Amino acid sequence: xxxxxxxxxxxxxxxxxxxxxxxxxxxxxxxxxxxxxxxxxxxxxxxxxxxxxxxxxxxxxxxxxxxxxxxxxxxxxxxxxxxxxxxxxxxxxxxxxxxxxxxxxxxxxxxxxxxxxxxxxxxxxxxxxxxxxxxxxxxxxxxxxxxxxxxxxxxxxxxxxxxxxxxxxxxxxxxxxxxxxxxxxxxxxxxxxxxxxxxxxxxxxxxxxxxxxxxxxxxxxxxxxxxxxxxxxxxxxxxxxxxxxxxxxxxxxxxxxxxxxxxxxxxxxxxxxxxx
Amino acid sequence: xxxxxxxxxxxxxxxxxxxxxxxxxxxxxxxxxxxxxxxxxxxxxxxxxxxxxxxxxxxxxxxxxxxxxxxxxxxxxxxxxxxxxxxxxxxxxxxxxxxxxxxxxxxxxxxxxxxxxxxxxxxxxxxxxxxxxxxxxxxxxxxxxxxxxxxxxxxxxxxxxxxxxxxxxxxxxxxxxxxxxxxxxxxxxxxxxxxxxxxxxxxxxxxxxxxxxxxxxxxxxxxxxxxxxxxxxxxxxxxxxxxxxxxxxxxxxxxxxxxxxxxxxxxxxx
Numbered sequence: 001x002x003x004x005x006x007x008x009x010x011x012x013x014x015x016x017x018x019x020x021x022x023x024x025x026x027x028x029x030x031x032x033x034x035x036x037x038x039x040x041x042x043x044x045x046x047x048x049x050x051x052x053x054x055x056x057x058x059x060x061x062x063x064x065x066x067x068x069x070x071x072x073x074x075x076x077x078x079x080x081x082x083x084x085x086x087x088x089x090x091x092x093x094x095x096x097x098x099x100x101x102x103x104x105x106x107x108x109x110x111x112x113x114x115x116x117x118x119x120x121x122x123x124x125x126x127x128x129x130x131x132x133x134x135x136x137x138x139x140x141x142x143x144x145x146x147x148x149x150x151x152x153x154x155x156x157x158x159x160x161x162x163x164x165x166x167x168x169x170x171x172x173x174x175x176x177x178x179x180x181x182x183x184x185x186x187x188x189x190x191x192x193x194x195x196x197x198x199x200x201x202x203x204x205x206x207x208x209x210x211x212x213x214x215x216x217x218x219x220x221x222x223x224x225x226x227x228x229x230x231x232x233x234x235x236x237x238x239x240x241x242x243x244x245x246x247x248x249x250x251x252x253x254x255x256x257x258x259x260x261x262x263x264x265x266x267x268x269x270x271x272x273x274x275x276x
Numbered sequence: 277x278x279x280x281x282x283x284x285x286x287x288x289x290x291x292x293x294x295x296x297x298x299x300x301x302x303x304x305x306x307x308x309x310x311x312x313x314x315x316x317x318x319x320x321x322x323x324x325x326x327x328x329x330x331x332x333x334x335x336x337x338x339x340x341x342x343x344x345x346x347x348x349x350x351x352x353x354x355x356x357x358x359x360x361x362x363x364x365x366x367x368x369x370x371x372x373x374x375x376x377x378x379x380x381x382x383x384x385x386x387x388x389x390x391x392x393x394x395x396x397x398x399x400x401x402x403x404x405x406x407x408x409x410x411x412x413x414x415x416x417x418x419x420x421x422x423x424x425x426x427x428x429x430x431x432x433x434x435x436x437x438x439x440x441x442x443x444x445x446x447x448x449x450x451x452x453x454x455x456x457x458x459x460x461x462x463x464x465x466x467x468x469x470x471x472x473x474x475x476x477x478x479x480x481x482x483x484x485x486x487x488x489x490x491x492x493x494x495x496x497x498x499x500x501x502x503x504x505x506x507x508x509x510x511x512x513x514x515x516x517x518x519x520x521x522x523x524x525x526x527x528x529x530x531x532x533x534x535x536x537x538x539x540x541x542x543x544x545x546x
Contacts, residue, residue, distance in 0.1 A: 050365065155305060155365060158528065159526040161526065165524060171526075185404065186367070186369050187401065187432065188401055189429065189432075193368055228443075229336065229365075
């Protein structure tokens with residue numbers, strides 16, 4: 001017993017010291033998206049808290065090709081780029097030593113099925129034979145992966161009521177931008193919805209303030225809002241290239257009277273209302 | 277002793293932490309109703325007496341048109357026709373919840389065997405927005421009989437029937453008590469005032485006790501304004517004049533639940 005005790009202790013301590021190296025740990029994948037609004041680009045909406053106001057078709061495009069012709073998409077991770085294909089089971093490759101050849105291969109579980117969840121690459125293996133890859137030219141690029149993004153009215157947060165006791169005189173609320181699975185109804189367990197970012201949404205005076213979310217090419221003007229969650233809002237959405245969910249959103253206030261100013265930017269709001 | 281040493285090493289580096297704390301959060305959008313206290317009224321309040329009071333309701337409420345039961349026997353709940361449920365919003369979805377009446381069978385089972393608190397939050401969801409509830413969801417233990425905080429919902433559960441419902445004015449929904457209370461620190465001449473919703477503080481301020489013969493101290497909290505005229509050290513009471521009672525306002529309360537799990541390692545001698 002006395003002899004085995006130090007050995008057991010050493011074994012325990014060595015087990016403690018064994019950890020997965022950071023470069024081999026699971027990595028969250030951040031894709032770059034092209035966003036295309038799926039309905040009329042300018043809409044006036046009477047909606048209620050929780051309603052979908054707008055949707056976009058989000059597409060991620062191929063950027064590289066493997067030596068066997070398989071198309072790949074460059075994806076950002078916390079520890080460098082991976083190059084991924086998205087089938088039912090996705091595969092990513094990594095050029096860890098920077099010699100322009102892939103030396104590691106990763107797997108993405110359920111890559112093609114999870115329409116709202118985050119993608120994570122796991123369990124890298126070192127390739128016995130390194131594989132060559134090359135960049136695609138502009139006309140060779142194609143869509144590799146699609147999702148639906150949506151803008152939802154997420155309700156008021158704080159507000160001062162007007163004399164009628166039902167509508168807001170001033171209000172600070174929020175819009176929720178996230179991934180939506182259009183094939184399933186949203187439920188309290190959020191299976192078909194995943195928040196990407198919150199967007200401030202306010203009534204500050206009698207005149208609606210036209211606000212542009214620069215990274216989403218989205219303009220909104222909140223006309224009125226009431227305590228039960230009803231709103232009237234004007235929305236205008238356009239095409240977006242190279243959107244990443246990790247981008248910090250910036251906002252511009254657009255003057256409502258064109259005669260007063262031709263300039264689009266008059267103020268910038270700094271906000272830290274992001275999640276997910 | 278050696279076993280304890282080994283167990284200690286094992287516990288220190290390889291086993292999960294001895295105590296693990298998790299935090300849960302939920303937002304409660306509420307409409308704080310205007311207080312009915314008359315402006316310019318003055319009164320003396322003893323310890324634990326509310327200076328001003330009102331209720332906070334959800335901005336949405338619905339009335340059930342039929343009875344409904346759901347859940348397994350041990351934690352089944354029943355809502356009755358005519359019962360008004362409060363709206364809960366999370367993950368872009370509204371559900372309508374109540375602090376449930378346990379059915380007689382489940383209350384009995386719980387009391388006898390499971391030690392489950394008899395106050396549970398339970399919710400109903402209308403997925404297709406057709407005015408009929410489709411599924412039931414469990415919201416976990418209620419903090420008390422009035423607090424609407426449900427930190428997460430578990431489900432879906434099949435309903436005994438799919439009851440229709442109708443929206444009613446928020447004021448008709450269940451309310452959480454809102455009270456302005458006071459306390460004095462032993463070591464200072466300051467009175468602290470707290471606005472509490474279901475016993476949880478949501479705002480606070482303080483005012484210095486005015487010297488005898490001097491003007492009252494004015495203080496504001498959550499849009500209301502009062503005057504502290506005097507503090508009676510012998511009676512432990514304060515005299516307050518209401519300048520502007522609690523106004524009707526919309527706000528979002530942030531509720532936090534802290535759960536600490538403790539694991540105790542017991543050495544085993546063989």
